[in-house]
Amino acid sequence: QSVLTQPPSVSGAPGQRVTISCTGSSSNIGAGYDVHWYQQLPGTAPKLLIYGNSNRPSGVPDRFSGSKSGTSASLAITGLQAEDEADYYCQSYDSSLSGSNWVFGGGTKLTVL
Amino acid sequence: QVTLKESGPVLVKPTETLTLTCTVSGFSLSNARMGVSWIRQPPGKALEWLAHIFSNDEKSYSTSLKSRLTISKDTSKSQVVLTMTNMDPVDTATYYCARMGELGQFDYWGQGTLVTVSS
Numbered sequence: 001q002s003v004l005t006q007p008p009s010v011s012g013a014p015g016q017r018v019t020i021s022c023t024g025s026s027s028n029i030g031a032g033y034d035v036h037w038y039q040q041l042p043g044t045a046p047k048l049l050i051y052g053n054s055n056r057p058s059g060v061p062d063r064f065s066g067s068k069s070g071t072s073a074s075l076a077i078t079g080l081q082a083e084d085e086a087d088y089y090c091q092s093y094d095s096s097l098s099g100s101n102w103v104f105g106g107g108t109k110l111t112v113l
Numbered sequence: 114q115v116t117l118k119e120s121g122p123v124l125v126k127p128t129e130t131l132t133l134t135c136t137v138s139g140f141s142l143s144n145a146r147m148g149v150s151w152i153r154q155p156p157g158k159a160l161e162w163l164a165h166i167f168s169n170d171e172k173s174y175s176t177s178l179k180s181r182l183t184i185s186k187d188t189s190k191s192q193v194v195l196t197m198t199n200m201d202p203v204d205t206a207t208y209y210c211a212r213m214g215e216l217g218q219f220d221y222w223g224q225g226t227l228v229t230v231s232s
Contacts, residue, residue: 036218045225051218093217099176104160
């Protein structure tokens, strides 16, 4: 059971817009810790997609955007392309009485129809 | 450019100790402000953070695995080493090392190394 909750799967047709949610709690996202997003293509290492809630590293298309509000965050992908089919993970930091850890969501598989 | 590469055994037996090495280039472990983490991913499952070491040698461990993990670094060799004791088949996973950026993001990743635990 992941600390950050993501939908197992989302899908969309080429050209459409999809969003992936990441729901946390008052000990992680709600505590003000930044949220980061990763794209993992089959058989490859994760790649940083969004950092600091809404910033794109150099080379990441502006079709990808991130936002954060309260105890949740979202990744939006516009102009969906076949090459966007991948697994997407959110990540943040969690600090509670039981300890502090960097944490990931359970991942969301994006299917381009 | 920044690169990280994991190395270690592909197969370990149950109860054995796993030792993995991450060799980095393009940055120094002594001034990589946010340090290097180990992260694993069982086949078909999600990512799981394991351990982190900062440039000042401060260490942090996953609460659930803390008793089994040790992370260390050799700055002169540009290496970060992770040991995990008492390996079990459920520890079968691809193990990644990754550099952490200033906002806590993992900005560079190694290619990963698959470790299988089986007798």
